[in-house]
Amino acid sequence: MFQALGLAVWDDDRLLALLQEPQRDxxxxxxxxxxxxxxxxxxxxxxxxxxxxxxANLLTERWFLVSGEDETGAAVEGWTSESRIRVRxxxxxxxxxxxxxxxxxxxxxxxxxxLYAEANASSEVVARLLERTEVSIAQTVTLxxxxxxxxxxxxxxxxxxxxxxxxxxxxxxxxSGRIDRGNTGQFTLDYIRTMVNDRxxxxxxxxxxxxxxxxxxxxxxxxxxxxxxxxxxxxxxSLFLYIFAIPLxxxxxxxxIVWFSIFTQNxxxxxxxxxxGLIDAPITYLSAQTRHWIxxxxxxxxxxxxxxxxMVIVVSGLQAISQEVLEAAELFGATLWQRIRHVILPLxxxxxxxxxxxxxxxxxxxxxxxxxxxxxxxxTVLANETYRxxxxxxxxxxxxxxxxxxxxxxMISAAVYLRLIRTQEEVVA
Amino acid sequence: MSTITGEQTTTTTVEASEEVKAxxxxxxxxxxxxxxxxxxxGILLSLWILxxxxxxxxxxxxxxxxxxxxxKGILPFIPFSMDTLNFFLNSQGIIPGLxxxxxxxxxxxxxxxxxxxxxxxxxxxxxxxGRDAYRLSILAVRAFPIVILAIPLAVVFINVGIxxxxxxxxxxxxxxxxxxxxxxIGSVFASIPYELEEAAMVFGCTPWQAFRRVILPLVLPGxxxxxxxxxxxxxxxxxxxxxxxxxxxxxxxQVLNALGSSSQAYQFAGGFFMLxxxxxxxxxxxxxxxxxxxxxxx
Numbered sequence: 001m002f003q004a005l006g007l008a009v010w011d012d013d014r015l016l017a018l019l020q021e022p023q024r025d026x027x028x029x030x031x032x033x034x035x036x037x038x039x040x041x042x043x044x045x046x047x048x049x050x051x052x053x054x055x056a057n058l059l060t061e062r063w064f065l066v067s068g069e070d071e072t073g074a075a076v077e078g079w080t081s082e083s084r085i086r087v088r089x090x091x092x093x094x095x096x097x098x099x100x101x102x103x104x105x106x107x108x109x110x111x112x113x114x115l116y117a118e119a120n121a122s123s124e125v126v127a128r129l130l131e132r133t134e135v136s137i138a139q140t141v142t143l144x145x146x147x148x149x150x151x152x153x154x155x156x157x158x159x160x161x162x163x164x165x166x167x168x169x170x171x172x173x174x175x176s177g178r179i180d181r182g183n184t185g186q187f188t189l190d191y192i193r194t195m196v197n198d199r200x201x202x203x204x205x206x207x208x209x210x211x212x213x214x215x216x217x218x219x220x221x222x223x224x225x226x227x228x229x230x231x232x233x234x235x236x237x238s239l240f241l242y243i244f245a246i247p248l249x250x251x252x253x254x255x256x257i258v259w260f261s262i263f264t265q266n267x268x269x270x271x272x273x274x275x276x277g278l279i280d281a282p283i284t285y286l287s288a289q290t291r292h293w294i295x296x297x298x299x300x301x302x303x304x305x306x307x308x309x310x311m312v313i314v315v316s317g318l319q320a321i322s323q324e325v326l327e328a329a330e331l332f333g334a335t336l337w338q339r340i341r342h343v344i345l346p347l348x349x350x351x352x353x354x355x356x357x358x359x360x361x362x363x364x365x366x367x368x369x370x371x372x373x374x375x376x377x378x379x380t381v382l383a384n385e386t387y388r389x390x391x392x393x394x395x396x397x398x399x400x401x402x403x404x405x406x407x408x409x410x411m412i413s414a415a416v417y418l419r420l421i422r423t424q425e426e427v428v429a
Numbered sequence: 430m431s432t433i434t435g436e437q438t439t440t441t442t443v444e445a446s447e448e449v450k451a452x453x454x455x456x457x458x459x460x461x462x463x464x465x466x467x468x469x470x471g472i473l474l475s476l477w478i479l480x481x482x483x484x485x486x487x488x489x490x491x492x493x494x495x496x497x498x499x500x501k502g503i504l505p506f507i508p509f510s511m512d513t514l515n516f517f518l519n520s521q522g523i524i525p526g527l528x529x530x531x532x533x534x535x536x537x538x539x540x541x542x543x544x545x546x547x548x549x550x551x552x553x554x555x556x557x558x559g560r561d562a563y564r565l566s567i568l569a570v571r572a573f574p575i576v577i578l579a580i581p582l583a584v585v586f587i588n589v590g591i592x593x594x595x596x597x598x599x600x601x602x603x604x605x606x607x608x609x610x611x612x613x614i615g616s617v618f619a620s621i622p623y624e625l626e627e628a629a630m631v632f633g634c635t636p637w638q639a640f641r642r643v644i645l646p647l648v649l650p651g652x653x654x655x656x657x658x659x660x661x662x663x664x665x666x667x668x669x670x671x672x673x674x675x676x677x678x679x680x681x682x683q684v685l686n687a688l689g690s691s692s693q694a695y696q697f698a699g700g701f702f703m704l705x706x707x708x709x710x711x712x713x714x715x716x717x718x719x720x721x722x723x724x725x726x727x
Contacts, residue, residue: 229471234464238715243475245715246482249658249707251665253681257700258485264693266499268484274499282499304481336463361572368667368685372696375689383668386576390672396584403577410574 018161022046022122022146030159037178038151038168041160044121045081045143059145059165063119064096068135076127077138078115085135096137103131119143149177195401200385208381208409211295212363215302219359220352222303223310228340230311231318248308256372259301260286263293263373288378295379301369306362310355317351318344357417361410382406482704489513489701496694517698520691526683529595533670533679534663536599541606542614542656549614554623564612571608578604579669586673593675601673602663609662610655613717617651618644654717661710665703 015033019026022044032038045061062082070076087099101113112128119141129135147168150160170177195201226244230237247255262268263285270282285293321344329343345352367383370376376384382402389399445453488496492512495501517523551557552564582601586592621644629639670682678686684699691699 225470226474229467229474232464232467234467234471240471240475242712242715243478245711246478246708249661249665249711251667251681251703251707253667253685254665254700254703254707257684257696258481258704261485261488261693261697261700262481266497266501268501271499271501304478358572361574365574365576365668367576368681371685372688383576386580387668387671390580390583396580400580403574403580406574407577410572414572 016163016167018149018159018163020161022148022162026162029161030153030157032149032151032153032159035178036151038149040147040149040168040170040177042148044146044148044162046120046146046164048142048144059170060142061145063141063143064137065119065139065141066115066129066135066137068101068129068133070127070133071130076115076129078117078126079119079123079141080113080115080129081121082140084113085137087137096140098134098136101129101131101133101135147177191397191401194395195389195398195405198385198389198398200380200388204380204382204385205405207295207379208364208366208383211298211302211366211381212360214295214299215306215363216356216359218299218303219307219310220356222307223314223355224340224345224348226307226311227314227318228344230315244311245308247305248312250305251368252305252366253368253372255301255305256369259297259304259369260372263297286373291379294374297373298366298369298379301373302363302366305369306359309362310359313351313355313358314348317348320351321347353417357414360413360417364406364410364413382409482708485697485701485704488697489517493692493694496697513694513698514702517695517702520687520695522678522683522687523680523699526678526680529674529677530664530679530681532595533599533602534660536596537602537606537663538656538660540599540603541610541659542652544603545607545610545614545655546652548611549616550618552611552615553618567608567611571612575605575666575668579672582669583672592673593677595674595677595679598670598673598679599663601669602666605666605669606659606662610659613655613658614648614652617648617655617717620651621647651717654714657710657714658717661707664706 015031017028018030018032020029021027023046045063048058048060063079064082064085065077065079066085067075067077084102085096085099086102087096089096089098091097104110111131113131114125115127115129117124117126120143145165146162147165147170148160148162149168150158153159168177230241230244234240260267265282265284265286269285270279273279274282284290285297325343325347326339329339334342365383366381367387370379370381370384373379376388380388382405386399386402386406389395389402490509490511490513492508492510493516495508496513552560579601583592586597591597625643625647626636626639629643630636634642665681666679667681667685670679671685674682680699681703684696684703688696
């Protein structure tokens with residue numbers, strides 16, 4: 001469970017891992033927190049995968065595969081940065097075809113430009129071209145700029161390393177910047193805080209608990225009645241069995257739609273009432289002003305759908321009760337109600353335990369029914385919030401926080417049931 | 430009561446007194462009332478379950494105007510038409526969603542049965558250390574909320590690169606279905622006494638032959654039922670499908686996505702369409718449902 005909570009609070013945006021070499025799989029040399037000021041020591045181009053091109057802060061540089069003659073007159077070919085080439089001829093679509101090697105400015109500037117084996121400044125130098133040499137450009141590739149930065153870690157230690165430019169906000173002078181976002185996580189309670197302060201949190205929690213408290217007792221009673229009907233083994237028992245078990249195989253979304261068709265404004269409930277002459281105009285059940293009706297609809301839908309699960313467990317528990325005990329009770333004059341209360345229910349305790357635990361845990365995950373009946377806004381439950389955070393707000397961390405809360409509630413209720421029912425048995429014994 | 434004295438048999442009958450007869454009558458009437466009452470309760474409950482299904486069916490198998498009409502007629506299926514259902518099936522993304530649902534459910538069925546059958550056999554036949562703990566942990570996993578599984582799995586899938594694919598969703602559904610399947614198949618095996626295998630081996634079969642010729646035919650119905658239930662589980666699953674798929678949606682995820690912006694005809698047809706497999710499948714496996722929650726060992 002601690003792991004689950006860990007997942008919930010894993011912060012994706014906090015620390016940036018600096019690498020020793022300007023390569024993705026290099027070892028980390030240190031981590032800097034988000035917002036740390038850094039000095040930029042060096043830059044280099046590195047390959048960029050196409051799906052990363054849209055990232056914010058991404059600085060790119062282009063490299064050309066050029067061919068020309070070096071000072072010995074031999075034909076050479078290699079990669080060099082776009083900043084070293086002045087493009088003089090372009091194709092119709094704008095792609096560069098040829099140019100000259102730019103001269104470097106400054107008195108003691110190097111008049112040669114390196115050509116590299118790969119589009120990477122740390123690869124092998126294959127040739128050197130004199131400035132103003134004519135070259136033809138065969139290929140272009142876009143690289144992401146990597147920076148070697150230096151900054152202070154949280155404990156004051158100075159650390160330097162390479163990182164892709166997308167994680168750095170570069171100030172205009174190109175020698176200083178700031179860590180914009182990170183790529184490694186750290187433990188934080190921020191997301192739990194976000195979840196609790198979310199405006200949907202309390203309504204979702206309240207509604208979920210309210211639904212649980214209403215639905216489970218109703219289902220408990222209804223399923224025992226259903227199980228007793230099955231257990232009576234009347235003629236046509238097989239048909240009853242089939243009908244009672246049908247909701248087991250129905251998706252909760254379909255159930256939500258079915259009950260929506262009953263409660264919607266031009267739906268069946270209104271139609272029946274109107275045809276019976278009890279109302280004149282359709283009543284609106286599923287609107288923001290009639291929250292209690294939405295809750296009633298959800299309760300009905302859930303009871304309709306999930307009672308079968310509890311019933312199946314209760315039936316298998318009933319089958320374990322020997323007939324002799326029941327007959328003995330009847331012989332001693334117990335009425336039906338007395339038989340149920342004093343013989344059947346106590347013997348059903350283990351099955352009821354399993355059924356209640358399972359049903360409670362499933363009740364915490366009620367999801368599609370709520371969406372179908374209310375669109376998820378007027379009435380919301382915890383599972384719906386998980387879905388909303390993930391899908392609409394694109395916040396996997398807060399969604400995981402909600403999920404962890406559901407897990408916590410499930411385990412608490414399971415523990416409560418186990419304790420409650422076991423203690424009674426011990427008391428009786 | 431008859432007594433035999435020598436060669437003469439005399440039968441004496443004891444005539445019940447009036448009081449006892451009255452009690453007998455009352456008991457019989459109470460029994461009959463009890464049976465009639467049970468019938469009434471059973472029929473009421475059946476109506477409770479069947480009526481909503483009837484409603485949605487009549488909405489799905491009618492024209493779109495009738496769906497919008499108010500008040501709806503008392504008699505269902507008037508007029509009867511495939512209009513709404515056609516409209517639904519031809520809507521954007523439904524047929525692909527259907528195919529995806531079938532793929533996911535089929536893969537889940539195969540995978541979970543293949544993994545769960547040996548596990549069920551082991552759990553029912555062999556006494557190994559940690560068996561009870563294993564059984565308890567399976568039960569615990571089954572009670573595990575699907576929401577806590579789906580969200581982190583989505584992040585993992587994105588990082589690994591298998592997000593938004595029916596195959597990865599099938600993996601998730603298999604994980605969901607495995608606990609139930611293992612327990613069902615375990616109880617199916619447990620209901621067949623080991624003596625049968627022993628007898629077969631006494632008569633000269635190898636253990637594998639004993640399994641194949643004697644046990645397998647007996648367990649096949651139960652395993653088939655478990656497999657069908659897994660199929661239905663995967664077919665119906667909404668939450669994980671909505672979270673783990675974006676473009677390759679399954680049918681429930683597609684309908685959920687379109688729920689807010691679709692017409693009532695679409696919704697009702699969708700609900701009915703998702704409902705129909707349940708009606709069919711539950712009919713076939715209703716007897717086996719009770720094994721799913723019971724003890725694994727006799």
